[in-house]
Amino acid sequence: MTDVETTSRGLTATGTDEVTYWYGDEPSDRRHRSKAVLEALRIYRAAEVAMRRRTRDSMSMGENELLVLRYLLRDSTRQVRPGELTRYLGLSTASTTAILDRLERSGHITRSNNPADRRSIFIQATPRAHAEVRQTLGNMHDRMLAAVIDMTPDESAAVVAFLQRMSDAVDGVAVDTSAVDSP
């Protein structure tokens, strides 16, 4: 049981549990399984959100600052410019500037200039940022890797296919008011 207080209540409202069970793969079985899968997805999402909040709190930092740090730390060899972060975060350039100001003030990033274009600058995460993020996110990534490394090819394929279908399902939301997409 997770300590993600979220929805244990809201979730258990499985109204349609007339347990007329049957042998084989009946429609009702399938519906049941589908529900379980989506339920598991929702629980994962909730866990993720809660994790993010804990991390943010423990580093006393906003969501977007953390995202920027993680983005920078992902590949510290690349030269990242503010505009790239602006596109990544989907914010205004002004907000990006403000975020970078805060991160610079707190000693998590430094700005340096781009010799090739003197309008623009480069952003680097400091060693301290590396250390802090490592410390806080700990070995979450390692744990995740450990949790998938033992999967069989079939299982992996099933999971990947599932996630892709979910991404597609979610991508079609609110693109337009009268969106009836054709297949």
Add this chain to the structure above:
Amino acid sequence: MTDVETTSRGLTATGTDEVTYWYGDEPSDRRHRSKAVLEALRIYRAAEVAMRRRTRDSMSMGENELLVLRYLLRDSTRQVRPGELTRYLGLSTASTTAILDRLERSGHITRSNNPADRRSIFIQATPRAHAEVRQTLGNMHDRMLAAVIDMTPDESAAVVAFLQRMSDAVDGVAVDTSAVDSP
């Protein structure tokens, strides 16, 4: 080019991409598959975040207001009280009150009193909230359901197990807070 970068760093601890491939399930295959799975998960997450932003924009409503509506609509027979929403959102009671104020002003919820305890109230989503969320989220849920309904029992089991392990992996983050202090 995705704008979601890959974390090639943490994973490639050993540079074993010498493709000495083999028949069967070699360690390098497994590492590859694991990477693909986590990558798929990250893409899904990004899709979800983007969807949420679109939805929020299109309903001109904050993230938390939307979360409240979805929570309420999940099971409209239940009587939900503000305190529950406070715990669900992980905010202060004051913020919850403010959110409910906004939702009430915009006609998406109503407050009614709890006859059993006159300190507390019940929150209901209005028909209009139902309609709007339905319209905006469209048939995302239907699409999601359609995307899982054809899975075999094995596939479902694999996916559910995967998601549970991921939830566990993520639940262990930042419980300890021995922070790194000032430089």
Add this chain to the structure above:
DNA sequence: ATTAGTAACTAGTTTGTCTAACTATTATTT
């Protein structure tokens, strides 16, 4: 009957975003 505890709300403050205007630099046009 008094005291403590709980549920929700109010007031005032802080934080983080936005838009719009601005500086500095580079690219394009004439």
Add this chain to the structure above:
DNA sequence: AAATAATAGTTAGACAAACTAGTTACTAAT
């Protein structure tokens, strides 16, 4: 070559949404 447009990032001011602290109304415990 000079003028004009475009681009990168910053600054200023406004507003929305979160927080803390304190209040009101009620319930539970002694």
